[in-house]
Amino acid sequence: MGCGWDRKIAYARPLLGAFLVALAATAGYAYETDPYTNRHLPIKDNTELLDARVNQALTEVATSWTRGEDEPAFVRAVYRKLGGLHWVDKYERWLINSAKVEKLANSSKTSVYTGVPFYANRVAGIFGFGPTVKVSGVYVGSDKFGHFFSQGRKFYERYVRMGDETEAARRSVYTERMIFGQLTTGVYSNADIVANFEGYRFYRSLFKFNPDLPKPPIFEWRNGIPERRRAFTWSDHVNDFWDEAINANHFDRVLRSHMRKRLLEFCGQYLEYPDLYASPDADALWKRYAHVGLRDARDLSASVYLAVHCER
Secondary structure, three states, X not given: OOHHHHHHHHHHHHHHHHHHHHHHHHHOOOOEEOOOOOOOOOOOEOHHHHHHHHXXXXXXXXXXXXXXXXXXXXHHHHHHHHOOOOOOOHHHHHHHHOOOOOOOOOOOOOOOOOOOOHHHHHHHXXXXXXXXXXXXXXXXXXXXXXXXXXXXXXXXXXXXXXXOHHHHHHHHHHHHHOOOOHHHHOEEOHHHHXXXXXXXXXXXXXXXXOOOOOOOOOEEEEOOEEEEOOOOXXXXXXXXHHOOOOOOOEEOHHHHHHHHHHHHOOHHHHHHOHHHHOOXXXXXXXXXXHHHOOOOOHHXXXXXXXXXXXXX
């Protein structure tokens, strides 16, 4: 490459920096989450509380419905109730701020990303880190709920247009590679991809059968009125692949070298509680989500990487 290209790069760097800082200023909340730090400490399961919040929103949308049998409009109404146009969705913001939702003890000073240079984790270093909660026995980062409601809605709309899950997934993967993922943070989160897909399955299951569930849709139309058939529960969607310690992130080359070193600092915790880092369903879940855009980082899953590198 010539000098002209070098000048372009030099010119672009400050603009990129300013852009990232601007994003951080508008975000106001966390961007990445940490499923490792204090994972061994007991924490209550928040499923019942988190279910109740979603079911309340669904009831409010249904009881005020006046638009007839318009499924896409109903989906958008649910999204507006629980999702949002900001970096942190309404539901996610409620979860982060609620004192009733128990979270793993953590902070930006003790996070797994602590000590990682800014050039390696970029935007995540500015935004800070969100909490991790336990849902259906799984450690889930708060950002996954935003992915579920917002990116899941986009996935659903792509599916409606294309009629093909694999093609809709291909388009959805772009967001994880770009502004919501690897471009700005160095992290391609496989768990984000799973949450996106499960969000799509949720929106479809409002009025259609979910092929992964032996349950009816949540609603059915009766004379233009959405009649409730069953309650929503996170247990229908959350599984071990929402957990980034089990369904490992695919880090870019720069960040990966730092993360390999940082993960070794959890050896003591892993050796004492190895079952907290393993899933008996890992192989089956990999096959279930193979078509939605996972990038193979299984060598960095805690049960593999720490088992190999931690001295007993």
